[in-house]
Amino acid sequence: MTQRKSFGSDNHAGAHPDVLRAVMAANAGDAVAYGADERTERVTAELREAFRADSAFLVANGSGANVLGLSVLLRRHEAVICAESAHIDTDECGSAERLLGTKLLTVPARDGKLTPESIAERIPGHDDHFAQPGVVAVTQATEFGTCYTLAELRKVAEFCRLNGLRVYLDGARLANAAASLDCTLAELAECADVLSFGGTKNGAIGAEALIVMRPGLSDAVPYLRKQQTQLMSKMRFLAAQFEALLRDDLWRHNAARANAMARRLGAGAAAVPGVEVVHPVQANAVFARLHPRHIAALQREWFFHVWDERESVVRWMTAFDTTGADVDAFVCDIRATAAR
Ligand SMILES: Cc1ncc(COP(=O)(O)O)c(C=O)c1O
Numbered sequence: 001m002t003q004r005k006s007f008g009s010d011n012h013a014g015a016h017p018d019v020l021r022a023v024m025a026a027n028a029g030d031a032v033a034y035g036a037d038e039r040t041e042r043v044t045a046e047l048r049e050a051f052r053a054d055s056a057f058l059v060a061n062g063s064g065a066n067v068l069g070l071s072v073l074l075r076r077h078e079a080v081i082c083a084e085s086a087h088i089d090t091d092e093c094g095s096a097e098r099l100l101g102t103k104l105l106t107v108p109a110r111d112g113k114l115t116p117e118s119i120a121e122r123i124p125g126h127d128d129h130f131a132q133p134g135v136v137a138v139t140q141a142t143e144f145g146t147c148y149t150l151a152e153l154r155k156v157a158e159f160c161r162l163n164g165l166r167v168y169l170d171g172a173r174l175a176n177a178a179a180s181l182d183c184t185l186a187e188l189a190e191c192a193d194v195l196s197f198g199g200t201k202n203g204a205i206g207a208e209a210l211i212v213m214r215p216g217l218s219d220a221v222p223y224l225r226k227q228q229t230q231l232m233s234k235m236r237f238l239a240a241q242f243e244a245l246l247r248d249d250l251w252r253h254n255a256a257r258a259n260a261m262a263r264r265l266g267a268g269a270a271a272v273p274g275v276e277v278v279h280p281v282q283a284n285a286v287f288a289r290l291h292p293r294h295i296a297a298l299q300r301e302w303f304f305h306v307w308d309e310r311e312s313v314v315r316w317m318t319a320f321d322t323t324g325a326d327v328d329a330f331v332c333d334i335r336a337t338a339a340r
Contacts, residue, residue, distance in 0.1 A: 004326075007304040007317055008305055009317050010173075010201040010202075010258065010317050010319040012317075013320060013321050013322075015241075016254060016321075018244040018250055019204055019205060019240075019241050019244040020205075021244070022244035023205065023241065025240065026237055026239070031234075033234065034232075035239075037235065037239070040058065040238075043239040044056040044057070044058065046246050047246070048211075050184075050246070051197070052189065053189060053212060053213050054212050054214055054217070054218050055211075055212045056212070058238040059209070059210055059230040060232055061200065062087070062200065063095055064208070064228065064229075065170075065208040066087070066095075066137075066170055067092075067096060068221070068224055068225055068228055069168050069194045069196055069210055070135060070137070071100055072220060072224060073194055075134055076101070078131075079102055080096065080168075082106060083108075083112055083113070083114055083142070085139075085144060086170070087139060088137055088170065103131045107121060111142065111146040112139065112142030114136065115155070116155055120163075123163065133165060134166060135165060136156065136165050136166070136167050136168070137169075138167065138170070139169070139170040139171075140170070140171060141174075141176045141284075145262065145287065145317075146280050146282050147180050147282040147283055150183060150187060153191040154191055157191040166194075167191060167192045167194075168195065169192035170195075171196045171198055172198035172208070173201055173284065174196070174198060175197075175201075175251045175255035176201075177283060178252065180255075180282050189213060194213065194217060196208055199245055201319070202251050203245060203250070203254045203321075204241040204245060210225075255320070257320055257321075257322070258284035258320050258322060259318075261326070262284045262286050262316075262318045265316060265327045268328070272331070272334055272338050274338040275288055276288060276289040285315055285318075286317075287307060287314070288316065289312050290334075294334075294337045295312065297337045298334065
């Protein structure tokens with residue numbers, strides 16, 4: 001437990017008090033298990049409406065949502081095109097490959113974003129020696145804290161439609177993207193066939209939603225979710241977390257606050273000689289290059305990750321509960337350290 005605010009991850013933050021209150025409220029009495037309770041029905045209906053989706057399913061974590069989402073979209077022989085930086089490739093212990101038996105076709109992606117051109121590079125001929133891509137996976141907001149604009153996302157979606165590819169969107173930080181772009185969840189969702197909506201990084205204890213946009217895709221999801229061990233028996237507690245996040249758009253306030261704190265940190269750090277912010281700060285992450293000696297000195301006082309040791313790039317993340325004072329104290333230390 002750190003005393004100072006961690007800039008290591010939005011996962012380091014605790015849960016929002018409203019989420020904890022909602023979980024406490026859901027604790028009263030008994031409720032039917034496995035999602036057949038009325039709270040889960042109400043919350044999934046709210047999610048369906050917010051996304052203008054065909055169906056919504058609650059799961060416990062983002063990796064589970066990704067595997068489930070891909071499993072809905074993939075045929076047995078198909079591969080997935082994704083950015084080199086995609087969480088499904090870099091940070092999920094190969095679960096898509098292991099559990100789904102698929103192949104990930106990675107693409108170098110500046111600022112973590114795919115384009116029709118970069119996707120086209122990985123589409124082979126219809127030759128049975130080549131893995132045939134069936135799905136394109138995008139992340140919004142990206143792993144580099146950037147956001148596809150709606151126009152960029154629509155271009156990718158249109159390219160995929162024309163080429164018979166389905167779109168999976170990893171929305172572990174979809175809230176941050178919606179707040180950054182000042183758009184609705186439905187506007188982001190219409191560019192995907194299936195997507196996840198992350199609660200955990202947005203103030204939940206641990207809850208994500210899988211959103212299915214097209215009717216033909218929904219039928220198998222309950223069975224796939226159970227097979228993949230993501231059907232929680234005490235589902236009411238997952239539902240309660242989303243109930244709190246959806247009430248009065250708490251999710252958007254939380255994301256906007258985290259984004260604003262990242263902008264403040266990015267601007268503060270960029271003004272320090274010797275510090276270079278290497279990606280646009282469009283969500284709740286700042287990637288910065290600074291001298292390895294300064295990184296080591298800062299890490300004695302603050303928690304954050306070195307993203308790329310060779311390039312001397314670190315990742316600083318903010319969360320829904322990061323304050324201006326947290327950021328200012330950190331920037332003050334960055335400045336003092338860099339001046340030494
Ligand atoms: C972009 C992205 N997708 C998915 C996940 C997976 O979430 P979880 O750790 O809950 O499995 C993360 C977690 O950091 C993430 O950053």
